[in-house]
Amino acid sequence: MTRLSDLANAHPVIGKRWSQDQPPEQARILGLARDALDFIFATGQRYGFEDFFKRPDSRRPPPRSDNAGQREFMDRTKRFFEKLRDEPESAEEAAQSQAILDAIRYIESTGQQDAFAAFQEHVEANAPPYVVASFDTREDAEAWLASHPHPPDPANVLIANEYHDVFHDRETNLRRLPRNRALKWYLAELEQKERPVAVASFERREEADAWWRAQAEPARRAWVRVGGELHLAVYYPNIHHRALFPLSMSNGQEEVRRKSPPG
Structure with a gap:
């Protein structure tokens, strides 16, 4: 077999x-x-x-x-x-x-x-790693995983636009959602393979998000500049989800900023 x-x-x-x-x-x-x-x-x-x-x-x-x-x-x-x-x-x-x-x-x-x-x-399209679902919060993702009759395994999901693995062991019914570095590795490789050129620029993240949501037929991915920093705008048509990822995630800078205490 x-x-x-x-x-x-x-x-x-x-x-x-x-x-x-x-x-x-x-x-x-x-x-x-x-x-x-x-x-x-x-x-x-x-x-x-x-x-x-x-x-x-x-x-x-x-x-x-x-x-x-x-x-x-x-x-x-x-x-x-x-x-x-x-x-x-x-x-x-x-x-x-x-x-x-x-x-x-x-x-x-x-x-x-x-x-x-x-x-x-x-x-x-050399789009980011494939995902099967997206959630705003960890609590939403945990509830989905707990109630799912047949959780996907292996697979990626987004939680607050961060990549996580779906792990399900059918014999023990163990279910977990560990974070992974799939997007970090993807962005680092993409930056090496192509010269990022922004198709639009914005002062604030909210403006960029609104612009990306307003695109009637978005590309799978596009570079935009937000406050001087390059972001990758991504569209996942299988789950009808749009996201913006800072290029700084490729070298861990975004993760460091999240963990650092406020000024």
Whole structure:
């Protein structure tokens, strides 16, 4: 049976075949395989995925998607990895290829093609780490987690616009929301990869928040300047949430300011 750990270990079969000068179709196939693995993690479907492959009907042909273009490339990706599975360079590559095929089958069989397509757009935009929910306060998040019949695991949520992990152990029913550094690492990497250029400037944070909320069709992310400091404005369409993150979070300055006593 394929487990979540098998998906985590399947990336090398993709990386081994990835190159800068590869044909566009191969890049799209390998990218789809990578995103299929990551989608299940990012959306917190550990137990749903593992339970699916315990069912006797898990190997039945999945229903066909209405999106012909997406269906075609999912089929091409399956054929690519079926060949690697059946003519592997090693037993390890055969197992990795099968894990990718199982990830795609799970997405198709559970009718998540549209959600997966939206996740691919998120990845293509190099947007911040994916989140499944947002809460104004810790108390709201704790109440949500306590009452959730099947909490997502693993997954990210925002609490007062700070990233937290969702942890749920089904055997013990242990549920936790520890903070993580996903956004800090993302901002640091983003700053290295691109030169931040603000599309708008504001004196006060309230003005920037109002401007971002007023955007009818916001980009996934955009740089703005608030009081002389760069912020990343982010839109999470899956949860209809908008946030502004100071770039200073990338080096811990924002965290230091929060913990420091007032002047």
